[in-house]
Amino acid sequence: MNKKIKLEDVAELAGVSKATVSRVINRRGYLSQKTIEKVEAAMAELNYHPNVIAQQLHTQRTNVIGIIVPTVATPFFGELTAELEQRLFKRGYKVLVSGALNNPGKERQYLQQLLGRQVDGLIIATHNADLPEYQHANLPIVAIDRFLRADIPVVASDNYAGATAACEALIARGARHIIHTDDLSPLNAQDTARQRAYEAVMQAHGWPAYTYPSLLDPVQTRASFQRIFTEHPEVDAIFASNDLDAATLLDLAVEIGYAVPTQLQIIGYDGTQTTQRLLPQLATVVQPLSEMAAQAVELLEAKLQQRATPTEVVLPVQVKFGRTLRPLPTKKALPKQK
Amino acid sequence: MNKKIKLEDVAELAGVSKATVSRVINRRGYLSQKTIEKVEAAMAELNYHPNVIAQQLHTQRTNVIGIIVPTVATPFFGELTAELEQRLFKRGYKVLVSGALNNPGKERQYLQQLLGRQVDGLIIATHNADLPEYQHANLPIVAIDRFLRADIPVVASDNYAGATAACEALIARGARHIIHTDDLSPLNAQDTARQRAYEAVMQAHGWPAYTYPSLLDPVQTRASFQRIFTEHPEVDAIFASNDLDAATLLDLAVEIGYAVPTQLQIIGYDGTQTTQRLLPQLATVVQPLSEMAAQAVELLEAKLQQRATPTEVVLPVQVKFGRTLRPLPTKKALPKQK
DNA sequence: TTGAAAGCGCTAACAC
DNA sequence: GTGTTAGCGCTTTCAA
Numbered sequence: 252m253n254k255k256i257k258l259e260d261v262a263e264l265a266g267v268s269k270a271t272v273s274r275v276i277n278r279r280g281y282l283s284q285k286t287i288e289k290v291e292a293a294m295a296e297l298n299y300h301p302n303v304i305a306q307q308l309h310t311q312r313t314n315v316i317g318i319i320v321p322t323v324a325t326p327f328f329g330e331l332t333a334e335l336e337q338r339l340f341k342r343g344y345k346v347l348v349s350g351a352l353n354n355p356g357k358e359r360q361y362l363q364q365l366l367g368r369q370v371d372g373l374i375i376a377t378h379n380a381d382l383p384e385y386q387h388a389n390l391p392i393v394a395i396d397r398f399l400r401a402d403i404p405v406v407a408s409d410n411y412a413g414a415t416a417a418c419e420a421l422i423a424r425g426a427r428h429i430i431h432t433d434d435l436s437p438l439n440a441q442d443t444a445r446q447r448a449y450e451a452v453m454q455a456h457g458w459p460a461y462t463y464p465s466l467l468d469p470v471q472t473r474a475s476f477q478r479i480f481t482e483h484p485e486v487d488a489i490f491a492s493n494d495l496d497a498a499t500l501l502d503l504a505v506e507i508g509y510a511v512p513t514q515l516q517i518i519g520y521d522g523t524q525t526t527q528r529l530l531p532q533l534a535t536v537v538q539p540l541s542e543m544a545a546q547a548v549e550l551l552e553a554k555l556q557q558r559a560t561p562t563e564v565v566l567p568v569q570v571k572f573g574r575t576l577r578p579l580p581t582k583k584a585l586p587k588q589k
Numbered sequence: 590m591n592k593k594i595k596l597e598d599v600a601e602l603a604g605v606s607k608a609t610v611s612r613v614i615n616r617r618g619y620l621s622q623k624t625i626e627k628v629e630a631a632m633a634e635l636n637y638h639p640n641v642i643a644q645q646l647h648t649q650r651t652n653v654i655g656i657i658v659p660t661v662a663t664p665f666f667g668e669l670t671a672e673l674e675q676r677l678f679k680r681g682y683k684v685l686v687s688g689a690l691n692n693p694g695k696e697r698q699y700l701q702q703l704l705g706r707q708v709d710g711l712i713i714a715t716h717n718a719d720l721p722e723y724q725h726a727n728l729p730i731v732a733i734d735r736f737l738r739a740d741i742p743v744v745a746s747d748n749y750a751g752a753t754a755a756c757e758a759l760i761a762r763g764a765r766h767i768i769h770t771d772d773l774s775p776l777n778a779q780d781t782a783r784q785r786a787y788e789a790v791m792q793a794h795g796w797p798a799y800t801y802p803s804l805l806d807p808v809q810t811r812a813s814f815q816r817i818f819t820e821h822p823e824v825d826a827i828f829a830s831n832d833l834d835a836a837t838l839l840d841l842a843v844e845i846g847y848a849v850p851t852q853l854q855i856i857g858y859d860g861t862q863t864t865q866r867l868l869p870q871l872a873t874v875v876q877p878l879s880e881m882a883a884q885a886v887e888l889l890e891a892k893l894q895q896r897a898t899p900t901e902v903v904l905p906v907q908v909k910f911g912r913t914l915r916p917l918p919t920k921k922a923l924p925k926q927k
Numbered sequence: 928t929t930g931a932a933a934g935c936g937c938t939a940a941c942a943c
Numbered sequence: 944g945t946g947t948t949a950g951c952g953c954t955t956t957c958a959a
Contacts, residue, residue, distance in 0.1 A: 255649075255706070257952055268930045273954055280955095281928050298725050303705035304645045305952035308935050311593075313642065315685070322671050323686075326863060329667030333660050333688050340687070340695065345702070347653070348661075348686040349678070350671050357678065364683070367641035368593070368936095387636050469866055498867040525664060528807055529836040529867040595936055606946045611938060618939095619944050643936035646951050706952095 256297045265293035276301055315345050316551065317370040319358060321377045322350040326525035327493070327540070328376060331395070334544035335374060342552065344371070353467055355379035366390065372551050375399060391554035393547050404560045406546045413536040413568035414448035417490050417518045420534070420570055422456070424577040426488030426516055429453065430479055432500065433492040435464040445492050445520065465496045473499050480507050487515060494519040494526040494535055501533070501575060517575040527571075534573035539566045594635045603631035614639055653683050654889065655708040657696060659715045660688040664863035665831070665878070666714060669733070672882030673712060680890065682709070691805055693717035704728070710889050713737060729892035731885050742898045744884045751874040751906035752786035755828050755856045758872070758908055760794070762915040764826030764854055767791065768817055770838065771830040773802040783830050783858065803834045811837050818845050825853055832857035832864040832873055839871070839913060855913040865909075872911035877904045 262269045267286060274280045275290040293299075307313045316339050320328040336346045347370055351358035358377075362384040365373065372391035385392075385399050392399065396407045421429055431449040446462055453460040463479055466472045476499060479486060489504075491497035497519030501511060509515040519526070522537030546564050553560045600607045605624060612618045613628040631637075645651045654677050658666040674684045685708055689696035696715075700722040703711065710729035723730075723737050730737065734745045759767055769787045784800055791798040801817055804810045814837060817824060827842075829835035835857025839849060847853040857864070860875030884902050891898045 255952095258954095259952080269953080270931080270955080271929060274929085277954080283928060286928080298727075300701070300705040302646075302952050303702060303707040304642060304651065305935090306705075306954080307642045308640075308646050308937090308952080309954050311935075323661050323674070324664075324668040324671035324862065326662075326664070326667070329664070330662040332686070333662035336661070336686060336688055340699075345685050345687065345699070345707075347683050348670075348674060349683065350674055361678075361683070363638070364641060367638040367644075369641040389636070469862070495863070495866050498869075502869050524662065524807070525833070525863065526867060528833050529864060531836075531840050593936095596938095597936080607937080608939080608947075609945055612945085615938080621944060624944075640936050643951090644938080646936080646953090647938050649951075 256299045257302065260297060261290065261293045261299050264297065265289045313369060313371055314343055315347055315370045317347045317349070317365045317373045319349050319351050319361065319373070319375050319377060321352040323348060326523040327521045330523050330525065330540050331376060331544060334541050335548060338544055338548045342548070351377055351379060355382065358382060359384060372555055374547050374551060391551055393551045393554065395543060395547055404550045404562055404564065406543050406550065406564045408538045408543060408566045408568045410444035411448045413520065414445035414490070415452055416570050417520065417536050418449055418452040420572065420576060421488040421490060421516055421518060424516060424579060427458065428483065428485045429488040429490060430483060430486050431460065431462045431490050432465050432476060432496050433462055435462065449490060465492065469499070472496065473503065476500055476503055489515070489517050491517065491519045494521045494523065494533060497533055497535065498530055512575050512577045516577055522571055532574035534576040535571050537569045537571050539568065542566050594637045595640065598635060599628065599631045599637050602635060603627045651707060651709055652681055653685055653708045655685045655687070655703045655711045657687050657689050657699065657711070657713050657715060659690040661686060664861040665859045668861050668863065668878050669714060669882060672879050673886065676882055676886045680886070689715055689717060693720065696720060697722060710893055712885050712889060729889060731889045731892065733881060733885055742888045742900055742902065744881050744888065744902045746876045746881060746904045746906045748782035749786045751858065752783035752828070753790055754908045755858065755874050756787055756790040758910065758914060759826040759828065759854055759856060762854060762917060765796065766821065766823045767826040767828060768821060768824050769798065769800045769828050770803050770814060770834050771800055773800065787828060803830065807837070810834065811841065814838055814841055827853065827855050829855065829857045832859045832861065832871060835871055835873065836868055850913050850915045854915055860909055870912035872914040873909050875907045875909050877906065880904050
């Protein structure tokens, strides 16, 4: 590695002052054409790149946004992160990404550092319990799908409506014994809207509601789901709170011998691009990932510019009717209600 | 937002000098217990967080590593990024992530800035053409799956062996008309090992080789693949260079009426966790994602510490035999070779 | 149109 | 044990 080239070296080679070089870099103030050329030649010759850190120290801005998600390895958060990154880049920001899955210690350590003005703002798509850091943080934050603090805006899709629509799609197609799977960890406390909706629908019909836990480890999750079929062989439909679980259930059901969708209907949740490519037959509730990212970035910009923001933005979801759902019975084929 | 609290404010409140506060923060040098307590109380009261940028300017290190991937929205690169991030975090680094898919301009702009010592090193899992920035970059870089420059180590899995194994798995199960799909874009020039292996295997058998392009847009890709079945109705096996394409082909084949695996066998490539969860029946070549990440981080650390590194690390892959492959014929069931 | 010098917030000699 | 001071590399008044 060469010695680090700095502004001063360029100034010296070009035979001008540091201030002039700085002006050339930033195209600020009056410059003679000749000076510009001299300086640029010197910069090129030395392969000079301004020290971003020094610039940042002066401007007190980093143009970096921190993103905290559970993990970028999962279709939903991977795609969300990609959308955020792309949109933020267009506005001149880079992103510092952290996966905090199941690791409050890491999230905390991470936050501690970011709070030292290493980032201009934060987009949080998860939160491990109630880290005190979030309460004291005094930099612009936007949360996705989770409530963090009264003055931190939340961008979410309409989980309650989506779950309701999913359950009703099943029921409209003849399902009577619907079981739900969801992430029940306490860390997920805010995210019970889907479960609440499921229970409300079941209750409205006077049917019992059963929720089976989705766990962090896929193998354990599969084992948990296996119990559905032994404990409730009468099950004729499953509403899974995410597509990965829905896929596991589909595989499990087929393995056990359920015919899908004739004997067992399945609907998932999220509807990412990846799922739609890998498992196009899966019915699911599609979250407006791209819109959510757009809104989050928009709100963050507003905060960065000290503009007022709504406390909450809720975006509509859409049911995708796939082959894991039966066809809707036609009117005349409908059995008379007793 | 409060006024920004700095070291000086803490020093003042605690009635000590800036140096002392700095010592307390960094636990360096001799400190009396009383002083430590005073200073920590002051820091807590002011909710002080050291300005990371100022620290960085002084230490000339950022403890940030830049990661450039095509996009984090895809299972392979999403999982790779997650692995990298996790491992780097354990070593005290944060990651600045950029998706450069199909956008040399963005990658270039991004690089330009990172070169300004905003990151201590770079892990490149893609490269758009031959950006001159890579040739002049003088910071530690490790490449994944792509050759960048003679002195930049490459971590890769054994693409040639993996593709060969995939084709041979098909042939061992009776396939005779194997078609290949791959990303043929010039940007992908380095990555033809899989195609070369496919062609070599076909040639060894005296069979014609056909490669169909996988495109950036899933819809166009599907259209491209559709032609396989009209132009080569005799096809009895497909080797797809990635699992997303394999899934599309599977869906397409079933839609058209091919029975899988009896009439048509399919094998993909990558074998990510996501694929294995969403489409467990898919046969595929599993890349050692986690090992690749580990090696990349290891090599980068070596470079950061000016230690010598190998120019190339090639990791073995593993074929996962799924239900999109026929069972292997037993010895005695094997037809006699003429 | 350009240069000199102060300062961004922190760390690390070097004194005391 | 603790304070003083000189930078880290850049930007930006303020002069010239």
